[in-house]
Amino acid sequence: MSGPRGSPGTTGGRVSNESGIEIGTVYAADELAASGGTGMVGRPGEYPFTRGIHANMYRQQPWTMRQYTGFADARRTNERFKYLIANGQTGLNVAFDLPTQIGVDSDDLLAAGEVGRVGTAVDTLRDFEIAFADIDLDRITVSLTINGAAAILIAMYLVMAEKRGFDIGRLRGTAQNDILKEFIGRGTWIFPVEPSVKLVVDTIEYCARNAPKYTPVSVCGYHIRESGATPVQEMAWAFCIARAYADGALARGLDIDEFAGRLSFNFNIYGSLFEQVAKFRAGRGLWARIMKEQYGATDPHSMWMRMIAGGGGSGLVAEQPELNIVRGAYYALIGALSGAQTMALCCYDEAYTIPSEYAQRIALRTMQILVEEMGLCDTVDPLAGSWYVETLTNQMRQKMEDIIAATDARGGIARLVAEGAIQAEVSAQAYARQKQLESGEFRKVGVNCYRIEEPAREPEFHPYDEEAARAQVAALAQVRSERDAAAVDAALQRVAADAKSGANVMPGIMDAVRAYASVGEITGRLIEAYGRYREPIRF
C-alpha cells in the first residue's frame, strides 16, 4: 500500500501522506500552480463548492450534532434520546442491534444473545412508536444506521411519522442504506449484490416520489476506510457507489435533479489533519463536477456533497484510553475546518462498548467548545488560500479521479464488490498497515511510541441487558397476538409478489409495516425472491 513514509524511529516530518502524495518541506505559488492552480477553488455556496456547500456555512448554523445511540429496547433508547436532546444535541443517530440489522426477529434462533446488545432491538412498528415517543420529528432530525434491512426501517419511520400526524411530504431524516459498502466492511448484508442495489434504488425512487425531503441514502466512505482504504480510495469508491445508485434511479425514469439532492455521504476523519481537510475539499469539488458534467444536473442541491463526519474508530486505541478524548477533539476540529454538515463524534470508550452517558456528553461538549469558544463558526473555509492546503486539495482530487477511472475500467464498483476484489485490496492494505504499526514505521502514540507501563484500564462496560432481551421477545409475541393476521398475510403476500415481479417493493412494505408485520417476516419474503448473499473469500 502507499502508506505514510518517514524514517522509522524518528519523530520528524513525513515524506508522503497516506494517500501516497509526496509532502514538500514548504509550499509556495509554484507548487500550487504545478498542481493545477486555483481554478477549482471558487467561493463557498457556489459551484464547484470546494469551499463549502453554503455561502455562510456555520455563521448561519453550526453543524448538526448527532451522537450515535441506541441499546436494549425501545423504552430505554427513548430515555437516552431525551437525555441527549436535553444536553443540546440537535439530531438523533440510531444504533440498531445486529438481529435487526440483518433482518431477523428477536425470537429467531440466530438472535440468541444478540438482542439489544449493540443497539436497540426493532421487530415491529410498535418499537418505533415507543422509541420516538414525545420527540418532535420536525425539530429533531433522525438518522437510521441501517443497511441490509433499510427498506423496512425507512418504511417503519415514515409510517410512524404519518401516524403521529407529520406530513411525510415534508418530513426530513436520513437512512444510511448504503449496501455496497456493507459488502466491503461492516457486514450487515442479507441479499446478493444485485437485488441489494435494486432495493436501495427502490427506496430512492419511493422517497423521491413520496417523501422528497427525506434522505434515503448516506453513502459511506467511512467503513471502506475502516476496512483498510486510503483517504483517496475512501472518497473515490464512495463516489463510485453513489453513481451506481444514481444510475439505478435514472433507469427508473427519474430526473437526476429529482433525487440527487437527497443523496448524502458519511466519511471517516482520522489521519493527518491537512490530508483530511484536503480530502473533503477535493471531494466536494469533484462530486459537484461529476453531477454537473457527467449527469447533467442543473439544480445546485444535486451537486452538493453533504456529509456527516466526526468518527474514526480505527484511530482510537486501548492504550492510555483518555488520549482518545484528545484525538476526538482533533477529529472535531478537522470536521469543522472541512465544512461537515453533521458530526457524530466518536466517544473515547466507543472501541470497547456502547458509549456511556458520560462519554457521550464529553463528545458533545467537545463540539460545543469548538462552536462557543474556539471561533470555528466565525468564517467559512478558513484554510483556503494556504498554498499547502490548496495544492494538496488539487492532488487529492486528481488521485480520486484516477481511482474512479480505474474502477470503471475494471467493470465498475458493484461488480468488483460482488467478486470480492475491493475487499481483498483493502484487507491487504490493512495488513500492511498492521505490519507498519508493529515495526514502528507508522507511529501511534501509546501504541508504538510514548508507551507507559500501566495496569490495563478499561472504561465501564455497558452490561448486556438480558431482562430487556426477554421483554423484547415477549413484546413481539404480544404484537403478533393482537394484530390483524389476515391483513399481515395479505401485505406479506404483496411484498413477495412485488419482489418476484421486480416491481418497487416499497409500497408493499409500507402496508406490511402498517399492519405490524415484523422485520423478520418481511425480510423472509424478500429472501424467497432474492436469495441470500454468499461471501466471496479472497486473499
Added chain:
Amino acid sequence: MTATDDNRAAPPPHRGRTAPIRVLIAKPGLDGHDQGAKVVVRGLMDAGFEVIYSGLRQTPEAVARIAQDEDVDVIGLSSLAGSHLPFCRRLRDLLHEYRLDDRLWLVGGNIPAADCAPLRELGIAGIFPTGSRLADIARFIREHVT
C-alpha cells in the same frame, strides 16, 4: 475456502512436525467487523501456517463442523461485538461432542478483562485483545501446538 498461498515455500513452523500447523479463523455470531480477522489470517499465512477463514456469521455448530472437517490444530475466534461468552459456552459443548477438546482454542478482539477468567475456564488458552501483535499470536501458537 482455504486461504493458502501456493507461491510461498512455507517452512514447517514447528520442530517436531512435518506438516504445517492448520489454523481456523472464524467470525462468531452476527458481528460484521472482519478487518482484524482478515489481518490475522494474512499474518498467520505469512508466518507459515495453513489458514482457513470461515467468513462472517458462523454459528457454534458451523465452527465446530469446519474445525472437524478441516482437522485444524487451532481454532481462533474474532469477536468485536460482545457476544463471545454465550457463543463460547455453546462451542465448548460442541467441541467436546466432536472430540476436539485437544485443539488449541484462541479468542481475539474486543474482549473485556472481566471476561478473561470465564473464557479461560471454558478452555480458551490464548486471549488476544484488539491491538495484539501478530508476532505474539504466531509465537503463542508455535509454543502450544505439539
